[in-house]
Amino acid sequence: MTNFRHITVTVVFVLILCSIGSAGAIRFPPPEFESGYELPDTTVPNPRPGIYDYIDTIVLVLALGLSSYLVLKKRSRKAIFALTVFSLIYFGFYRRGCVCSIGAIQNIVLSFFDPGYAVPFVVLLFFLLPLVFTVFFGRTFCAAVCPLGAIQDVVLLRPFSVPSWLENGLRLLAYVYLGAAVLFAATGSAFIICRYDPFVSFFRLSGNVNVLILGVCFLIVGMFIGRPYCRFFCPYGVILRQLSRISKWRVTITPDECIKCRLCEDSCPFGAVKKPVEQWPAKEYDRSKKRLALLIVLLPILIFFGGWAGYGLRTTTAKVHATVRLAERVRLEETGKVEGTTDASDAFRSTGTETSELYDDASNIRARFGLGGWIFGGFVGFVIGMKLIGVSIWRKRTDYEADRASCLACGRCFEYCPREHLRRKKDSTSQNITAEESDKAEFKSGGGR
Amino acid sequence: MAEKSKPSPDRRQFLAEAFRYAALGTLGVIGGAAFAKRYRMVQDGKCVDSGLCKECGLFEKCYKPQVWQIDPYKCIACGNCATYCVLEESAVKCVQVYPVCGYCKICFGFFEPEPHDINEGAENQLCPTGAIKRTYIEDPYYEYTIDESLCIGCGKCVKGCNTFGNGSFFLQVRHDRCLNCNECAIAAACPSGAFVRVPADRPYLLKEVEHA
């Protein structure tokens, strides 16, 4: 990920200075050669010029804009699919899955907690732009720009619908994942979103075997379950969901009015088509009112217990931080609880730093994880509570509509709507194209699924 | 909750509107904060005094792309670089900094600790991939060069050269190969925390530079 996540120049410079200090040996001249031998230079091939990052940004903006246009105005699945493939090729295989909006979350978080770190311009844009677009146009980023979404979308062959209750349950994972990612990024321990990114190793055509396996697994599942990563894991998706609830424009199945033909009922591989909803039956209605009251009371309790659990996990979560791991290892060695040393502990000793310093650092970090644990756990508790409330209120719905939050704006449902076909006919006839061709057109345009 | 509590369309629109602005506001704040931070860091001199870009403007100073590199004074040549890189053939390779090299006849970066004989025979070579070339210059000096196409960055020669010689062999991230991941997989696995980020226009930490 080119120039992702700066540590400030100073930090590096200080490191360099330290290393000079530690160098010890004085610079020693090479021998004078009588044969007139010239000292060769060490080759220093340069990294990819930073300007390309800005090109990436431009491409991103264009892609977002185009995707929004295709979803909301053109309403053409085929075009969307084409754009998806492009994004897959550009942001995926060409840019090797980096720069990546999903990973950008961590950089943003870190920049708020690490005084020595400021997030690069490009990363900031990659984080913000999709969000801004979502506020206006819904999740058009997921539709055809995100390479992770794209690779899952193209492998989707024979979708089976996931029952909505299961979906509701599994979606919790994404929130937990987001929380964890923020926690570890804030403590400067790790970028877990990048560590466990299942598809990036495809884009690079190499990588750790286990990650490859993980990716393959996701793709296999993805052939039958629409975009499992996006729906059940993607931390960025969690943010996009909430924003797209309030988006100015939104994906509608029908271009004008719903005739309740039920044709689109199972058109959506992501279970985002909401059927019309009847009134509560009277007895259910009362019960649900009570339940709701109960759940609202339950919310703060859940938050507290969540936080408490998160706090209880601090020693475990802190292990993710290298310093803590090292400190624990050294401690075990010092107290003779383990035999032998590791590279890390040897390296530490060779620096001659006092173990007490290391221990102090480590326990500070643990303390930070304690606080972070409270927040993280509290967040999870809150999410669960809200979800419970969410599934126990319901709003009367008369039409078939795409659920604002979970609609990935892939445009598959368009094809199922008779009204849509009418619209197209109108367009095509207005462009005086023969019915036959237009039929062909419709026919083909059934594709992409 | 259904009927009665259901807000009238325009009221709902208004709410949505309000939320939208709130959301945009939040994003603005986040962006602004993240952005302002760089200015703060400029004021703190964290960027300015880095001396890495004296004449260039604030943008270059603080917004300079950064890349991964190995601090040769922290590296313990553990060998993780060879296997933990996301690339099949690691982006980390051994480099030879000639001004530091002693041009020894018997180089312990090149020869087995107990060489059977002082010649280039495979049985005497330390490097498992035979990536080091030894060429005669003049008595008693020999030049040692790394063939990067063969080097896998295991750091065996680095150990030898450090222990007995001047340490002119050491590992560096080669940026023609490095993908510069957001979180470098090797950095995460580095036991001595030798991986640091350096400005992309000074992408190497060659020993001679610091020595001078």
Place this chain on the structure above:
Amino acid sequence: MTVNSDSTSRISGAANQWYASAVSTAIVGAVFSLIILVLLVSNFIRSSVIQAQREQELINQKVEIQNRPGDEQLLERIRRLDLQYRQNLFRNLDFMRKGAYLLLGSVVITLIGFKGASSLKKRMPTLQPAADRLTEQVCDAKFSRLAVTAGIVVLGFGALLLAVRPEIAFFETIQLDTSIPSPEQISKNWPRFRGPEGLGISAYTNVPDHWDVKTGEGILWKTEVPLAGMNSPVVWEDRVFLSGGDPNSLEVYCFDAFDGRLLWTGSVGRLSMRNDNESLDVMEDTGYAAPTVATDGRRIYAIFATGVVGSFDFDGNKIWEKDLGMPDNMYGYACSLAMFENLLLIQNDQGYVEDEKSVFIALESFSGRTIWQAKRPVASSWTSPIVAQIDGRYQLITCSNPLVIAYNPADGTELWRADCLGADVAPSPIYANGLVFVIEPHMNTLAIRPDGSGDVTETHIAYKIDFAPDICSPVSNGEMLFLLSTDGLLCCYKTEDGTKLWEKEMGEYFQSSPSVVGDKLYLLSEEGVMFIAEVEPEYKEVAKIALGEKCFASPAFADGRIYIRGRKNLYCIGN
């Protein structure tokens, strides 16, 4: 498409051909990618196995060549093997890379195939018979709630699983024993310089008065002390404590009182020589460890010439360490430690009066925390403070040049002072028969009534004796006061009025202070000769036993035993 079925039927024929080809593409692609996958995996496994073998073989042969130098075939073999090994290494890498690309390509083809097929072969949107939507909704809601609840359970359980891992504590917390010893305990032991109250008086009368070093009679044990020190032994039940030091290390020793085994050695931070103005040059006759250690039966406390104070528990674990800073002291720091309840009392007199460096410090025994400090307008001294119970209240009595100051040991408030001393004060004060006896070396010995307050110089000095030792501290059995000068003149006075009773020329030099045991007086000379004498009505020598080793430290008396520290060894004498 579903709306006008006739159009579908019209072009379905063409569609079928397309469909067939799409499917076949997909199948071909799938098979192809499968083959590549298999190849890649097998190659991966095969190579890793073979490489491992080659590597091992290579290593073996390299070892072998050491034993069979000049074996050309072997050399050849090695070189060939090595070449194969390396070629293989990179061939594999190359194969992997190419394979990956092929796999990608074929997978793409497969996908295109399938996609084409599925897009051509329309499945009509299947319309399930409209179920009872109401119940459906209700069930849905219920199941969702259950699912989420299940989520809670799962998460909670997961958290529990993770949380049960034991925590690795970085700093272990030692349970501190903050109790203080009872007066009985203290009087039974020898917890500080010159015994329970620092008066040189033993509570025991069964102390041996005859032994013989040559025959070994009465010598229970003799142990060499690792590092030299002028300080005296301290005894608590079955433990004997000493300290010693050299420029490299400052150490505290714990010996087993029964067999003299060195049980443990505790070490405190030696002075750092980083910044040279701090470097210490001690005099021979003070050394690095002149001050005697103190104990409260829970911990042992030691201070050294470098101003470092350390505390260890009876098992030798360091409890705390404190650096009071290098004392500015011309002969080297020598004031022994005293204790009062849970306070460790340190008389840290330095420099000259005008330097205003002198201070009295009381540290909390178990934590090392400073409880109180009192600045002292005095110069360096080499005396040890005592804590005496004087009509109901405790007084901490300190001697220095020029002041004798009594404090309340609990909080450091000054009770009274007398401006009556001068020169380099070495002998410690004692309290006997209602009077405090202080010594101005070579000049005179003063008796002060300790019931005053404020400056008592004019008002409370009972009487002066115009004789004074210069190093050895005085001792008294109540009605008699004994003064012993370094050159061996022992004088005895009446404590009420200071009238001289008798004097005796011992004919030896003395560094260590005299002690009273029962009705006997014990004097240990520099040459290590122990004089044991009865004192009434006249000096009457009971025994005179040579130890055969120079002695500077005052002996410690315990139940039936004497502990004597010689220059090198620690002796335990008993019956």
Place this chain on the structure above:
Amino acid sequence: MDRRLGATDIRVFVGILIGLVIVIAVVAVIRLDTTGEKGSGLGTDFEYNLEQLGKIDPNLILFEESAKPIDTGFETTHAISIDSHGAIYVAGDKVVRVFNDGGKLLNTIELPEAPMALTVETIASEDSKSENLKIYVAMKDHVEIYNGDGKSLASWKSLGDKAILTSIAVSENNVFIADAGNRIVWCYDTTGKIINRIGRKEEDRNIPGFVIPSPYFDLAVGRDGLLRVVNPGIHHIEAYTFEGDLEFAWGEFSTGVKGFCGCCNPVNFAILGGPDPAGADDSFVTCEKGLTRVKIYDPEGSFVGVVAGPEQLVEGGKVETCDTPEECHLGGFDVAVDSAGRVFVLDTIKNIVRIFSRIEDPS
């Protein structure tokens, strides 16, 4: 109807498949090691291991550590020297500290800059009652001379930026300075005048020239009146006359205990007895870096025995190579001997002085 059945079959099949896949995925995630705990996984061929070579046959060890090591309190140390009275002079940081063999700090001499090497000369004064000390301290490029009380007596003029002085020796009227930068030995008179250059490469005098890959270049004057200089690049100790004629040389490369290991060794040496006639046998005490070994060679250069090997010189007797470059670069220990034949090893990593003396009867 059958179509619906088929659909259900597919569902079941897919369900099973997905379940399976999920299990695999979980396993993969668990097995994934991002923190380097599993190590590099490279074969044994990729390990650099000196364990075996570091071990030394105990029968060869003729010395034992006879006293507690002296903590010099330095941050960096460079050289050690011992005067005829057995006082130990250690040069480090910007100071020369004088210890007695008990480790007591006797004296401190402040220096203007970091010292590289030093030697101490004892001169009996005219009436030969008192005697006074001359302490020669070699800085990077010049020599400073102090008396016993640390008063500066003289400061000779610099040999230029290129010079890196690494050793200094005194013999009556001659002062020899090893200059690793110019790869030459300077011969001064006691007033600081350069009177000769020794060891420049000259074919016709068959002087090979000094091969010095790293700043370790030691010399000393033997009682036979010959100047002994290390030629580390070719693992030789060469004997020169004061006129600069190469008399003879000895030493051979070998990682084995009998020879000098590494690319450039020995880094330092001392001559037992040195200029002092008492109880000297003129044999050599050499010190190697890399495999840190202190060994004894007889005057003809044949191996006698070992003073201390890595096991003796590293706490816990763990034979190991240095980890970080800084450790390695400090790895050149210095040795000195006193008239009693004790060997003093200056550990430039821990900045302590270890004292070794002969084992009474090496059984």
